[in-house]
Amino acid sequence: MLSEKWLTERTFHHSNFWDIKWLVEEKHRQGLSISLCLPTLNEEKTIGQEIVILKAELMDHYPLLDEIAVVDSGSGDRTCGIAASFGADVYIASEHLQEHGSFPGKGENLWKALYLLKGDIIVYVDTDIKNIHPRFVYGLLGPLIQDPQVHYVKAFYDRPLAFSGGLRPTGGGRVTEILIRPLFSLFYPELAAILQPLSGEYAGRRSILEQIPYPVGYGVETAMLIDIYERLGLCAFAQTDLDRRIHRNQETIALGRMAFGVLRTFMKRLKRGDLVQFQNELPSLMRQYEVVEGKYRQVEYEIEEIERPPMIEVEQYRERFHPQEQPA
């Protein structure tokens, strides 16, 4: 599928799917179950409203979602308590699949969610959204329910950066525009049509999500796109405009570390696909610099980008989700 054609045919606006009642009917007709995963780490300011709104509208009012689960990385604040008080299932990532160890990072939570949640479709929604609305979920589910050829849906936004005193009309996506899109244009030109490849909201069919590895850190979104693309091509994707997303702004220095992690994930895939060759292993040390009392100081960050294997390779997972395929 040509990316321009794809852009025209597979780019939606959440309002295309306003008829939630129809989505529910169609979900039942197709026999689908849908799970919402909210990965968290110290999100007590926003988790309550996310669960209240999404549960009320998309479980209690319209039974579009079959479960809402928080998968937490070990929050030190009240995130888990608040989530449980409003009826979400709460899982501490490190307490599950313990024999496979535990790593810090959002990707770890998303990976374990495949094992913990039951749905045929998994919706992932970040938990730092200040203006949460049901569209963040039904906008992503719409293309999957509407078209069986769609396997993965990505959100994009007009993303103002929240700052004191008001809202800037546009902004955000700095890593996307100065790193990801140029890289996609070089190596995976069709994927450049995905408007916000790093957005934290996406939904996918279990049948493809279980087939791909999950980096536990910054690279998880980029890896998903490349790995699904390599297996199914651009025609498996759709993207939905969810309008405005208000969230915490990240400092440029933090985005630098994020870019480093994403780059490592990217390079790993380029190497895997023989698109580039490196004489040596790439370093995992990110160097940044700061000034303390008039003196420059180097700060080093170890950003390893560990990757979890495709969940289908995990025995406990196969026992739970594919028991008929287990050896007798």
Place this chain on the structure above:
Amino acid sequence: MEVDVATSERVRHFPEALLPMRERLLANLVMIAQIPAPGGEEAQRVRFLLDRFSEAGLGDAAADEVGNAVGCLVGKEGSRNILLVSHLDTIFPASLDHNVTVEADRVIGPGVGDNALGAAIVSMMPDILEHLKIELDSNLVLLGSTRSLGRGNHAGVRFFLDHTLTNIDFGICVEGMQLGRLNYFSIGTARGDVTCDVRSEPSRSYGTESALVVLNHIINRILGIAIPNRPYTVIRMGTMRAGVAYDVEPDHAELGMEIVSHSDEMIDQIQRQIDDIVSEMSARHAVNAHVDMFFKTQAGGISFSHPLVKGVLETMHALGIEPDQGHSPSELSELIARGIPAVTLGISRGVKSRKKQPDYVLIDPILTGVAQLVGLILAIDEGACDAL
């Protein structure tokens, strides 16, 4: 007529029966609170209510000429018309961050209690009744009113009451706070601004150059007005604005004030005195000072012995709510001024308009507040609140 004992008994179980609706009520509260709605800019909130009314099957839900959200849950017999009204506007400008935080015990954000919670309950009342398997004989008219606060002067509800073709038999004004509030009379209120502008240089033959200082003289004179103990009357000065910098004398100053009294005559008398003070000070200090009383409600109400009041008290008693009786400057005055028996009730507890604390409402009392509202609607529907 006493409230039906069976109804009163039934009401006791409503909070528990409403538990499955808690998240939906909170979700509506959050979504409404997140829509900015300064006076005159309530269109998005109106749209929200109308969507809810339509989803609940209220076929004729629509915005009226002044933008109110109006819907009607048609009763089996249409024997009475009960108006449930909440104002949709807030005191907060659209530029303020309206995002809301939900904690385990409270919802925090601008205007959550005044009056996003009231609007949320009105928007969901058809669903609430359906959930409780209640079918009313009476028609339930649902109104999200616009331009209630400040200079809006209840424009939305006044328009509705003056133009509706429905003969409203009872009114219930729904406010987010405070649970236990029972207002059945309206104290007379006049609100307005005193503005003071320094005249341009050539005309300033004498006097002061500071609008703030002149306004201070005006305030001192207003404070000197003799206020009687009876009827209850008070002059309340709520806001003052002047100046831009420490070293620049302000050329404009404003005082926001209200006069409240059980006597409309007393309000008129004080208002005349303030007019005189401002005119005199304007001339004496060579400034342009004006009074603009833009908001006025009449004193009045129904009596304590009215069956509607008794109905509320019975319902509150059944739910263990401690009644807090008093007057209200809300939409109540517009209903009462038109001879419609009406009360104002609150849904939860919380705080609003504090300088050092954000607005919040507590979650736990909400279901009791909703139960109280449903209990009263049932009592009215069953004829228990009809005048003897």
